[in-house]
Amino acid sequence: MRSIYRLGTRGSPLALTQAHMVKRALEAAHGWPETMVEIVTVKTSGDRIQDRALAEVGGKALWTKELDLALEERRIDFAVHSMKDVETIRPEHIVIAAMLPRADVRDRLIGAESIAAIREGGKVGTSSPRRSAQMLRLRPDLEIVLFRGNVDTRLSRLHLGEADATLLAAAGLDRLGRHEIGAPVPVETMLPAPAQGAVGIEARADDAEMLGLLAAIDDADTSLCVRAERALLARLGATCRSPVAALAVRAEGGLHLRAQILSPDGRESEEGEAVIAAPEDAAALAVQLLERASPALRAEFEG
Numbered sequence: 001m002r003s004i005y006r007l008g009t010r011g012s013p014l015a016l017t018q019a020h021m022v023k024r025a026l027e028a029a030h031g032w033p034e035t036m037v038e039i040v041t042v043k044t045s046g047d048r049i050q051d052r053a054l055a056e057v058g059g060k061a062l063w064t065k066e067l068d069l070a071l072e073e074r075r076i077d078f079a080v081h082s083m084k085d086v087e088t089i090r091p092e093h094i095v096i097a098a099m100l101p102r103a104d105v106r107d108r109l110i111g112a113e114s115i116a117a118i119r120e121g122g123k124v125g126t127s128s129p130r131r132s133a134q135m136l137r138l139r140p141d142l143e144i145v146l147f148r149g150n151v152d153t154r155l156s157r158l159h160l161g162e163a164d165a166t167l168l169a170a171a172g173l174d175r176l177g178r179h180e181i182g183a184p185v186p187v188e189t190m191l192p193a194p195a196q197g198a199v200g201i202e203a204r205a206d207d208a209e210m211l212g213l214l215a216a217i218d219d220a221d222t223s224l225c226v227r228a229e230r231a232l233l234a235r236l237g238a239t240c241r242s243p244v245a246a247l248a249v250r251a252e253g254g255l256h257l258r259a260q261i262l263s264p265d266g267r268e269s270e271e272g273e274a275v276i277a278a279p280e281d282a283a284a285l286a287v288q289l290l291e292r293a294s295p296a297l298r299a300e301f302e303g
């Protein structure tokens with residue numbers, strides 16, 4: 001038992017909100033006073049780069065590298081992440097110890113009532129290869145413009161007319177209290193990113209005490225579903241530039257998993273679904289999609 005547990009997080013408003021959710025969950029589970037968990041913010045390379053697509057500058061490790069190092073150097077005891085931003089291959093000494101109950105997994109469309117309602121030839125602001133490929137598949141007439149930054153930045157860019165619409169994860173908007181913003185896009189129309197809506201907590205693999213404390217706040221269904229989506233992503237050999245969508249939900253017999261891979265321009269797409277008994281079985285659906293994909297689409301992943 002330590003006298004204080006240090007929670008590492010990025011400093012963005014969403015990251016801090018999620019960190020406080022985890023802090024409160026631990027306090028409730030263990031009857032801790034507010035002083036027991038100290039929130040330590042760590043600046044990541046991703047936070048410093050605002051003008052280019054993440055895909056261009058080196059991918060998801062941008063969000064985790066500094067927190068991984070803080071864990072390793074014992075400056076923090078555990079780290080809180082949006083699971084969507086955590087790469088599938090993690091350092092050996094770090095384990096995903098728990099996940100909070102998943103929030104709304106959908107994207108919300110801001111600037112138009114629905115995808116069909118965006119004006120002919122309109123602009124959609126996003127920096128997500130998945131959202132841009134899915135959008136172009138549904139509406140080849142649209143133009144994608146690079147959009148990054150927090151919710152308020154994006155909204156002001158919409159108001160300035162830089163785009164007609166943008167897409168953001170419902171989970172992030174809701175956690176920031178922006179329940180009124182945007183129209184939810186059904187998952188049947190746009191399958192979300194693997195792990196969207198899930199908050200995960202990582203700790204050192206050798207820190208048995210911390211792992212035990214975190215296990216108490218793990219939502220088993222969320223962990224199972226997100227592990228399946230990540231297993232699919234890992235088997236695809238996808239990078240953060242690869243347009244991939246996946247969603248697992250609990251179903252009779254295990255998990256119902258849906259997945260989609262696309263070419264960046266949205267012209268090619270393979271979709272599939274499977275009922276699987278365990279998260280590792282998700283890899284089989286990845287193999288199926290790759291086998292059905294054209295050589296060009298397959299090369300997006302194995303290249």
Ligand SMILES: NCc1[nH]cc(CCC(=O)O)c1CC(=O)O
Binds near residue numbers: 169170
């Ligand atoms: N890539 C950034 C990111 N990582 C997690 C979320 C939202 C929260 C979540 O999906 O859990 C967002 C913003 C967005 O995609 O709108």
